[in-house]
Amino acid sequence: MAEAEKTSRRSAEFTALSFVWRLLFSLVLVLATYNPTGFSYFDWVTADDTDLGALHFFVGIILVVGWVILWVATWRALETLGVILAAVVIAALVWLLVDLGLLDTGSSVTLRWVILIGLSLLLSIGLSWSHIWRRLTGQLEVDED
Helix, strand or coil: CCHHHHHHHHHHCCCHHHHHHHHHHHHHHHHHHCCCCCCCHHHHHHCCCCCCCHHHHHHHHHHHHHHHHHHHHHHHHHHHHHHHHHHHHHHHHHHHHHHCCCCCCCCHHHHHHHHHHHHHHHHHHHHHHHHHHHHHHCCCCCCCC
């Protein structure tokens, strides 16, 4: 097998690390947009002493582009039923963690973190779904639009 073919085959493989990279990208986008620490785009543009300018607009557009890419990829991969099912599975996982005493959602800050991480997880599942589907079923998904 030629070296170029081996490299191409390796880059097409989906691994746990591939999913982690997608999860990290989703987390960065979600937490850059809003998070409870006070260091987010939302806090930056809503601060009382902020005069909105070109930099605010530019960063906002970059975030919107990221959100559109992730939502479109997630929606196309999972469709409505898949998004609902993935959200229910994530909610069930959170409930299980609360029930086992591993997660305390008593404070509103903790609850916000859980929601933000859950949203990131949902988006990363959407980004990874075609790879996961191919691994589970051996079938290749093709977008016929």
